[in-house]
Amino acid sequence: MNKRDIKIAYIGGGSKQWARVFMFDLALCCDLTGEIGLYDIDLPAAERNRKIGNRINEAPETVSKWNYIVYDSLETCLTGADFVVISILPGTFDDMRVDVHYPEKYGIYQSVGDTAGPGGVFRAIRTVPLYEEFADAISRVCPDAWVINFTNPMSICTKTLYDVFPEIKAFGCCHEVFHTQDFLCDVLKEFTGISAKRNELYTEVSGINHFTWISGAKYKNIEIFDYLPEFISRHFDEGHYEHGPADSYKTDTFAYANRVKMDMYRRYGVLGAAGDRHLAEFMNNRWYLDNPEQVEFWKFALTTVDFRVRQMNERIEESVHMADRSVNIEVKKSDEEAVELMRGVLGLTQKISNVNLPNKGQVPWLPNGSIVESNALFSNDRVVPLMTKPLPAAVQSLVRRCSDNIDILYEGIKKRDKNIVFEAFVNQPLCSSLTLFEARQLFDEMCDKLCSGFFVK
Numbered sequence: 285m286n287k288r289d290i291k292i293a294y295i296g297g298g299s300k301q302w303a304r305v306f307m308f309d310l311a312l313c314c315d316l317t318g319e320i321g322l323y324d325i326d327l328p329a330a331e332r333n334r335k336i337g338n339r340i341n342e343a344p345e346t347v348s349k350w351n352y353i354v355y356d357s358l359e360t361c362l363t364g365a366d367f368v369v370i371s372i373l374p375g376t377f378d379d380m381r382v383d384v385h386y387p388e389k390y391g392i393y394q395s396v397g398d399t400a401g402p403g404g405v406f407r408a409i410r411t412v413p414l415y416e417e418f419a420d421a422i423s424r425v426c427p428d429a430w431v432i433n434f435t436n437p438m439s440i441c442t443k444t445l446y447d448v449f450p451e452i453k454a455f456g457c458c459h460e461v462f463h464t465q466d467f468l469c470d471v472l473k474e475f476t477g478i479s480a481k482r483n484e485l486y487t488e489v490s491g492i493n494h495f496t497w498i499s500g501a502k503y504k505n506i507e508i509f510d511y512l513p514e515f516i517s518r519h520f521d522e523g524h525y526e527h528g529p530a531d532s533y534k535t536d537t538f539a540y541a542n543r544v545k546m547d548m549y550r551r552y553g554v555l556g557a558a559g560d561r562h563l564a565e566f567m568n569n570r571w572y573l574d575n576p577e578q579v580e581f582w583k584f585a586l587t588t589v590d591f592r593v594r595q596m597n598e599r600i601e602e603s604v605h606m607a608d609r610s611v612n613i614e615v616k617k618s619d620e621e622a623v624e625l626m627r628g629v630l631g632l633t634q635k636i637s638n639v640n641l642p643n644k645g646q647v648p649w650l651p652n653g654s655i656v657e658s659n660a661l662f663s664n665d666r667v668v669p670l671m672t673k674p675l676p677a678a679v680q681s682l683v684r685r686c687s688d689n690i691d692i693l694y695e696g697i698k699k700r701d702k703n704i705v706f707e708a709f710v711n712q713p714l715c716s717s718l719t720l721f722e723a724r725q726l727f728d729e730m731c732d733k734l735c736s737g738f739f740v741k
Contacts, residue, residue: 287317287348288630293365293426295358295418296372297322298329300599302434304606306369307337308615309623311346315632316623319351323361329600330354335607345615358418362425367626370418370441371434374411375734377596381589382733383407390726392714393573395561395586398436399494400686401714402726404565405693405705406734408440412697415441419448430629432457432622433640438493439655439690440697442640446655447698453629455667456640456655457622458493460558466526467542468501468508468555475511478503482619487557489638489659490647490672492687494562496638496657498555499673512555516546523583533585541583544572552679557638560584566686569714628662635662636670647672649680654687685711702731702739 292310297303303322310316320337324330337352355361362368383403384394397403422431422445431454435441442456465482472478472485480503488500501508515524523530523541532539540560548556548563556563561584564572572582579586605611621637628635639660646669647656659670675683689708696704709715710723718726731739 287315288632290316290318290366290630291321291364292319292367292369293321293323293361293429295323295361295368295370296435297333297354297361298324298326299333299371300329300596300603302371303333304336304603305618305620306622307333307340307350309618309620310350311340311343311348311615312617313623313627314347316627316630317348317350318366319353321353321355321361321365323355323358327354327356329603332603332607336603336613339606339609339613340615343613343615358421359425362421362429365426365429368418368422368426368429368431369434369622370415370431372414374407374414374435377589377593379410379734380407380592382730384587384589386730386733387714387726390718390722391575392569392718392726393575393579393586394714395564395573395579395584397565397587399438399562400565400689401569401712402709402730404437405709405712406730408437408693409697409705409735409738411435411437411441412444412694415444416448419445419452422452423449427451429453430626431455432625434458434622436494437690438640439687440694442655443642443690443694446642447694453667455625455660456493456657457625458638458640458657459620460494460562461487461489461496461498461638461657462619462621463526463559464498464545464555464557465501467524467545468498470524470526471511471515472503472506472508474515476506478506486636487638487659488673489557489657490675491557491657491683492650492655492690493640493657494558495566495683495686496557497675497679497683498557499675501555509555512549516549520546520550530583533583537585537587537591539585543582544584547582552676554675554679561587565714566682567713568716570717573714574717625662629665629667631664636660637662639667639669641667641669644669646670649674650684650687651691654691656687686713699741700739701741703741705739 322330334352341349384397387402433456544560643656693708
């Protein structure tokens with residue numbers, strides 16, 4: 285088989301986890317080959333991934349070998365790129381510690397802290413200027429490249445790319461919906477005995493990243509939502525986790541029992557499509573995140589920055605061992621879809637998947653230009669968003685508030701205007717229990733610690 289020769293520029297090419305997943309999937313793709321350019325401010329990390337990539341080339345499972353090259357400048361990495369992948373950690377873990385834990389002084393708990401709430405606001409302040417630079421460089425160096433964003437906050441990253449370079453061909457990818465599709469496969473199995481895989485379902489997806497909703501899910505001609513009320517009645521008290529026991533959250537900080545998701549379905553008749561840790565952060569903070577005891581009641585976890593630091597150190601150690609050949613490498617396919625989406629826009633296949641794009645009417649109840657998450661068709665150098673089904677009015681109201689916050693926040697960051705950013709901050713659902721004085725005090729204190737000198741207004 286003739287393979288399509290392409291260049292992929294990887295911004296954040298020193299990634300400790302996602303890069304490896306991506307490299308494995310590319311190695312198992314039979315119709316693509318070429319160069320993977322690795323660019324990262326952490327040059328040694330990118331060099332480790334180059335060595336790991338060369339080891340992947342040697343693996344017996346590999347069907348497609350790639351030329352891994354480390355670049356020390358963004359522009360040279362982008363030169364000649366057909367695809368640009370962006371997967372970065374904006375700032376440091378010390379920054380993240382302020383994002384996530386500083387608001388706890390004011391009774392604000394965050395289970396993730398990278399998209400919504402105080403943590404999402406300040407992570408966005410760090411991230412937007414970087415994406416302004418990325419978009420400008422792409423517009424100058426490789427304007428025809430397809431850009432795939434994996435970085436959070438997903439919506440505001442994607443919005444920045446399109447605002448700086450309106451003609452950009454970019455989309456944001458998030459795997460949160462995949463886990464809910466696995467959950468729906470469990471529902472199908474319990475009531476019909478059918479063991480389906482998530483990519484065999486068609487789910488109606490609508491909303492914004494990490495606050496996306498599924499209003500219907502079909503396996504062939506079977507509507508899985510018909511079984512949801514009874515499934516939730518059976519499992520609500522103990523919970524149900526699609527990737528393990530319902531109490532997995534006690535030992536796996538990324539796990540959850542889907543009780544938040546099921547509670548929301550009982551109230552609204554549609555299913556939150558992200559994990560409980562993300563969904564809870566888009567709601568009034570007294571609903572699911574009032575205190576650690578309430579979080580335990582809903583059976584999910586508060587992911588601490590200490591955990592993330594330990595996890596990162598473990599991943600670095602693992603990468604070192606993989607690079608220096610002291611451990612074996614097993615190349616295996618992941619459940620991610622990035623490679624299939626690339627094959628779609630290259631005309632090698634057609635694929636429908638949930639992605640983040642500017643709203644052009646696919647979500648009619650949100651403003652045009654806002655970044656929305658919906659299904660889209662990938663085919664022949666095109667990503668065409670599909671029209672969504674309407675969500676209940678109460679859900680639209682919840683999502684609209686959060687979508688507007690993103691647009692307001694972006695405008696404030698773009699203008700470096702502290703007052704506009706504060707309006708987005710104080711309107712975060714997680715700040716609902718704060719007085720205006722408390723919100724201003726928390727905001728100013730976080731500004732002093734994280735972005736002193738950033739604002740010009």
